[in-house]
Ligand SMILES: Nc1ncnc2c1ncn2[C@@H]1O[C@H](COP(=O)(O)OP(=O)(O)OP(=O)(O)O)[C@@H](O)[C@H]1O
């Protein structure tokens with residue numbers, strides 16, 4: 001490590017003593033998790049601009065969507081493509097809103113910033129990040145870091161004495177598996193599966209539209225259907241058998257009551273045949289969900305179900321561990337950490353643990369941890385990292401950037 | 416294979432056209448690309464003339480931390496960092512040719528045998544539609560498939 005680029009320990013302590021709160025932005029493709037390090041938890045803001053059919057006077061930026069009564073046919077404008085930031089005008093508009101008085105006011109000339117980027121972020125995207133934060137937002141100091149590094153840091157702090165962590169981040173655009181040994185990521189072991197929550201929602205939309213009701217324009221609602229009704233099967237073929245059965249023997253089928261945006265703003269899952277007989281319920285639109293409930297999340301575990309020739313999560317975990325040094329492997333099996341919104345599907349943790357267990361050598365312990373909030377876990381790691389004596393040595397200040405430019409950032413930030 | 420009523424229909428379709436391997440792969444790729452789309456419909460405000468509020472290519476003065484500073488419009492950043500995803504990947508291959516990188520990080524093919532599902536109902540499938548290669552599970556689902564999708568999609 002080229003330590004001449006890291007300030008001295010004393011310098012770090014000095015900066016820390018004069019330190020104001022740090023602002024943390026876990027800039028996900030679906031939501032930005034934002035807030036000052038001293039808050040208990042971040043705000044979770046949709047990272048997009050949306051247009052509604054029902055409101056033609058204005059678009060909605062981020063959580064302004066809460067002001068929109070009828071979100072049917074919502075049209076999305078996203079800063080990210082395949083998990084990487086490409087639409088900078090969109091991102092700039094969303095950030096301007098997030099950092100404004102209306103949302104999460106911050107003055108970057110005073111507050112240092114931690115901002116996350118995906119693994120293997122492209123060099124020109126990294127340069128753009130550096131430039132926009134130093135030149136446009138005039139940041140006093142900046143740390144660009146992988147969200148997974150923050151999650152791993154959080155895990156190590158919470159589990160003192162732990163040396164390794166095998167991180168799974170299953171978010172919107174993709175799923176990453178990343179091994180960390182003594183707090184440092186092993187880049188050769190990082191695996192990307194090109195399946196995330198976006199693909200699952202789109203697939204659910206596709207099959208429901210073909211099988212029962214045209215919902216191709218209802219990404220927003222169908223995403224809620226996915227989150228409310230889908231689960232990860234513990235025995236796929238057995239559940240397929242149950243889903244084939246009729247009536248009471250089919251314990252999987254459910255109805256989903258779709259929102260109408262006058263009497264119902266958000267839909268909900270209902271057991272079959274429990275509709276109340278009021279006149280209101282006669283006008284409800286219902287989706288009947290059956291094998292869709294578990295074949296959709298199943299794609300994370302077997303992407304080949306959709307014709308994607310990639311390993312599923314448990315296989316990729318074992319593969320990733322197999323390229324790590326032998327002495328680290330048992331520690332990695334015992335410290336599998338789940339983060340990202342898709343890990344919230346009921347049954348996700350149990351399935352990962354069971355499948356990795358069956359693939360792992362007999363003598364190793366397999367332990368899979370699902371934190372209380374896998375979506376904000378990386379942000380929490382940032383809040384904790386900010387208290388580390390090393391923190392300010394990891395950042396680049398605006399003066400340093402003005403003197404040394406992008407090269408310093410490429411050397412210091414390990415993306 | 417399918418017997419009885421639907422085999423007549425199958426023969427019919429067979430005589431008309433059979434998708435070749437390349438067309439099947441194209442169809443598959445299109446289906447996967449569709450799963451990456453942000454929207455399937457058009458911008459509902461596309462017919463609106465956007466308000467003149469957002470300045471284009473021009474810098475505005477904004478007060479920040481008590482000082483006046485030039486801020487650039489979103490449009491400036493769109494122009495300044497204009498690279499498509501494909502360009503970024505290509506650039507990365509030149510800049511960063513040795514593994515590990517974006518390309519090499521993608522998961523390798525699975526060793527688990529593929530499973531097949533009925534293109535209509537989603538249950539396990541044991542049969543393959545002869546004209547297009549889609550999977551089906553029963554006479555009933557084959558019928559639906561032939562009537563709705565089979566060769567009706569332009570691949
Ligand atoms: N309870 C839930 N059950 C299932 N999926 C969920 C749940 N909550 C959120 N998700 C899904 O998780 C995804 C978002 O996860 P997350 O917030 O980790 O992504 P992100 O950090 O914004 O994106 P990325 O890390 O890919 O850039 C969405 O697709 C969302 O539908």
Ligand SMILES: [Mg+2]
Nearest residue numbers: 028029147171
């Ligand atoms: Mg994320």
Ligand SMILES: [Zn+2]
Nearest residue numbers: 533536552556
């Ligand atoms: Zn079928």
Ligand SMILES: [Zn+2]
Nearest residue numbers: 544547549565
């Ligand atoms: Zn066919």
